[in-house]
Amino acid sequence: MRMNQFQVTPPEKFSFKNEDWPKWMKRFERFRVASGLDTQADENQVNALIYTMGEETEDILVSLHLTAEQANNPQQIIRVPVYIRVLDVNDNAPTFATNYETFVCENAKANQRIQTISATDPDDPLAGHRFFFGLAQEAAGKANFSLCDNKDNTAGILTRRNSYSSLQKSVYHVPVVISDEEFPMQSSTNTLTIRVCTCDREGNMKLCNAEALTARAGLSTGALVAILLCVIILLSLTRLISSGTNSLFHKMLVEEHLTFEWN
Structure with a gap:
């Protein structure tokens, strides 16, 4: 006695995940035998398979430009072009886009932006680059400079004091950590050099230490x-x-x- 005398429910539609295919296909084979589908014409079996897999299967068949005869004939050999994109492995850490060296005025005010920094990365992620900026732990708690992530792959360096003295400290080295959001996540620590200079009221540099003047003179x-x-x-x-x-x-x-x- 055939089991098709009973009402047999087909498996749920396919998830289109590679790891689910073997289990789903095994369930469909059991359904095919239990329902008596295996005794029907090949065209009926193919249509039952496509219908059971779900609506997304119809979209795939349309994209393959198959004729009705090819879709209903499992013996038909189908050749379609397949384009494979090789994804770049995220194996490089982002770094400063250039060797940043800036200055801060002795008469600076708190929360003044003195430099905008950006990053570069030789990796080529599918969704584009997304960088995150932050001060290294040893600099985050100090009351000299702060960092503001602009959320557009750039960040601003801001003052945290109302004044600086070149006699007390003429050069600051600020460590900045840059990370990406790819897997596995890569990050690096980059050092920003900030020199203390005397400026006019408009913030234009007038005098700096000898090393800074030499550097700016090229x-x-x-x-x-x-x-x-x-x-x-x-x-x-x-x-x-x-x-x-x-x-x-x-x-x-x-x-x-x-x-x-x-x-």
Whole structure:
């Protein structure tokens, strides 16, 4: 006696998750036999399979541009182009977009924005980059500077004091942690250099320490060494010329004296 004398309920529609396919297909095979579907024409069995899987199956069939004959004939060989996109593995940490170096005025007010920072990452996530900014733990509790994440892959560095003194501290190093939201999450700590300078009322820098002025003038360490060597050479030549002139003058005096005595 066939079991199709009983009312057999088909399995729930397919979830379209790869890991659910073996279990779902096993359930459908049991339904196919228990309901007597396996004795029917191939066209009926294929239609029952498509109907049971759910409406999303219809959309997939439409995207494949199958004819009715191909969809209802399981023996028909179907060839369709498949495009595979290789996703970039998130194996790089975001870093500063450039080597930031800025200054703060001695007469600065609290909550003034002195620098906007951004980040870069060689990874290419499918949904685009999303960076998160924050101060490192050792700087978060200090009352010198704060950070505001703008939620647009940039952040602002703000003052937390009403004044700064270059005599007390001329350079601050602020550690900034940048993280991404990909899996596995990557992060890095980057250092922002802030120099204390005297400014006018409009906030334009007037005077900074020698190191800061050198950096803003665009002189590299190599250029400074070259200039120093030139100064040393010039000083040495000056001393040699001076010493040589004195010796020549002394020689002239001696020769004149000898000539006078001989006469």
